[in-house]
Amino acid sequence: MATPISTCLYCQNNETLHSLMIKICDLKVSQLFLFKEQSHLGRCNVVYKDHTIEFHELSDEQRNLFMEDVATVGKAIAKAFNPAKINYGAYADTISHLHMHVVPKYVDGYGFGGVFEMNPQKVTLSDAEYAEVVEKIKLAL
Template sequence: MSTENTCFYCEKDQRLDDLMIEICQLHVSTLYLFKEQTYKGRCLVAYKGHVNELFELQETELESYIKDVAKAAAAMKKAFSPNKINYGAYSDKLPHLHFHLVPKYQDGPSWGSTFEMMPAAKVLLSDAEYSELIEQIKQNL
């Protein structure tokens, strides 16, 4: 078994840059804006250490991480006024603790069902549009 770390959240390499833009560092995690923006304001909160499950964290780390997730979600709610924020914690293929924060809008895509991780008709934005979304989130953190 290889000891080489292939986790892009740890390596912070091109694979990560292709999918997300770093917004900022939180207490024990990093907040990213997902480049695919079918769900306006979609973000991801990745734990700074390389663990896969919530139960692997010490109580204080767990509390800090959940507070980071809640802080990011509150900023997204203030910035974009979604009707609901969906939380997704998947890592079947990439074992690193992270939560997808997906704003859902009553008349928008996937309302009333599970969000699509990578929709077929991708919504990609200009650099200026990404910067505007990031600024709106930062102003509300």
């Protein structure tokens, strides 16, 4: 079932969103957020700027720009943190707003070799550590 804009986590930009993520910046057609749960150091969400639910609803130009944003974030995370692999996931069963999880994976790190858990609630950082991760990503963009 599609999430109406009036209750969409990303569109409402409310305390619930801010308890889960930290906005890093705006991209071409997206917003970039650092996921506060950092079992995968540098994990981000690239969130389409408008309340679009399905990837196939985008025009060719919008889709290409969104994927360009996703690739830009992947490159920045690779440069900033040097992971062994980056996983990408577009899930939206309960939060119907187009977004892409960008999940760096590290050899011998949490969940390497498997599908990442959405929110394992294993690693949170201090405010200073979040700021450092955000700054590394911004510099790599």
